[in-house]
Amino acid sequence: MKVIAKRPESLTQQAFHYCPGCTHGIIHRLVAEVIDELGEGGPAVGIAPVGCSVLAYEYFNLDMIQASHGRAPAVATGVKRALPDCIVFTYQGDGDLAAIGLSEIVHAALRGENFTVIFVNNAIYGMTGGQIAPTTLPGQKTTTSPLGRDTVLSGNPIKVCELLATQEGPAYLSRVSVHSPAQVRRARKAIQKAFEVQRKKQGFSLVEILSTCPTNWGLDPLKSLEWLEKEMLPRYPLGEFRTPGGEENGSL
Amino acid sequence: MKTRLMKGNEAVGEAAVSAGCRHYYGYPITPQNEIPEYLSYRMPEVGGVFIQSESEIAAINMVYGTSSTGARVMTSSSSPGISLKAEGISYLAGSELPAVIVNMMRGGPGLGGIQPAQGDYFQAVKGGGHGDYRVIVLAAASVQELYTFTLLAFDLADRYRNPVMLLGDGLLGQMMEEVEIPQDLGDDNPPGKPWAVTGCRGRGRNIINSLYLDPHKLEAHNRKLQEKYKGIMEREQRFQEHHTEDCELLLVAYGTAARVSRGAVDEARALGIKAGLFRPQTLWPFPNRGLKEAARRARALLVVEMSSGQMVEDVNLGVQCRLPVHFYGRMGGIVPSAGEVLEEIKRIEGGLA
Amino acid sequence: MAGKGKLTIARDRCKGCGLCIHFCPKGILKEFLELNRLGYRPVSLEEEGECTGCGICALMCPDMVIQVERGEGA
Ligand SMILES: Cc1ncc(C[n+]2csc(CCOP(=O)(O)OP(=O)(O)O)c2C)c(N)n1
């Protein structure tokens, strides 16, 4: 018998605190599997700022840094500049990356900092109890948009990959999802690619992963995957927005 | 010993390089721009890293990242920029990361002005950021001290795994003085950093963290920090005295205000007034022991600051309100003259007579 | 014939989210009736012989509850 699915070495034995069915767990596993594959080439440092994944330092069996809300790209810059041969990644939510930390992510990308960003877009603020996020869809109800997001009042959702793709700094930008087995496999490939870009010192890489928040969406885990597919995909199209070779939007 | 004519801000930059600092992150703000300007060419010369960050918030978080790896790192700014760094400084303290933060103070509040001031004493000494933490605060009063205190700041930061703030002001940063470059550049044997995050290989993993969701663990962490702070208070009080042996009127001032006060004390002495000067070099820990000793013959104290009176509170605590503590200050970027301070000395002396 | 799979389910870690049950192509995973230590109804494999070891359950499990093995040469 051959083991085809087991806990990656780059994760500790600690059980995740994430809510039942929350896809943060799937994404953690994918990142850890890819880091496992780096093997000898992969002494890695992970940076998790505030958000549901702030406890990532409990889960990744790596040297880890907990950072303040939104600032992981700046922290990662400081780490990577001091340890240029170490694999460095941030793991950020959408409130973290696209609201409070927008300046840090844009400027890290503009500088072409050679680290990898795992950007978990669940269209809501999970940790603080389901408030509106910069990625919340028009009409989507949250605890601070109880009647649904009114774009006149709260503006329009931000498309991070598209935004960064207008600039010259980034080397790899990709949006993937985890709402089905096929998509999870694609997400894994994108994460692999991003870390490969970093290993080859090609520059800034970011993988935006559409993810669920069953608890704050008020849907069961399965319905959440369906909602993601039906509501989020049209607004956040999947694909590659930048590759080092220039063959954007190639299928993963 | 070598001597060099240096501008205050450049002295800070060069001393950082001498201290082995190879990472500097900062955002421009007057009156400290010569620090990033100097390091923008000096760092590459020594194989170091200079980044002009997108904001002070980014700069302090780059500092957080580099410090996590165990490398020496510095940022500098002036008053409004330090306000933006406050969250990061609290995180550095909470995660017990060494770092050197320079504040060349200017007038406030708000955008204030760009002239020298000392209105950030509370911010530097009492916190500025959230939570029960302390930052070691060194107050330089000359270009020489900007140099030597920069060296010292790196050593203290590493020794205590704690952020250290070097306070100057627009005047000290901009002026030129001769600096003796010391042979001894600091700790020969700085402490190792087994806690640093370097990508674990062949050792247990390291975590840089300030989050403790269990209140008992957070309290234990805080107790540990407080123990450390107690040790710092015990060991690191620094000050300088001028004519305190027999003084009846003790002036207390730091930084630029101390330079002015020293002149006023000398003029007062020439008039036969037994004045002396006590100059804290560490604002935290505040040199209480030295102050008590210096004030033992005094009948009154006069605190001189370029603010509305902030350190005066610590002086009152230091002498436990047993002596009258007078205050003279200017604000808005105005440096008091020795003559103004002398008038104040005479006024108080008159009351004592 | 499909290869034989073997599942090891860490029932005490399961949060009963049901994603594996939904995605199992064979439909052989079910909710276990008894609550586990965490207070959830964990997943269990109903018909052991039917598992092909495709690994999709583990792929979709957010909590790495399921270890999958597959027979060689299948
Ligand atoms: C400076 C600061 N402001 C606000 C917070 C509170 N806070 C913690 S997490 C969070 C939002 C996280 O949302 P997101 O980044 O989308 O991640 P998720 O929890 O959804 O995974 C907020 C506002 C904080 N910790 N620090």
Ligand code: SF4
């Ligand atoms: S609150 Fe949402 S994002 Fe956070 S763990 Fe729960 S389901 Fe996941």
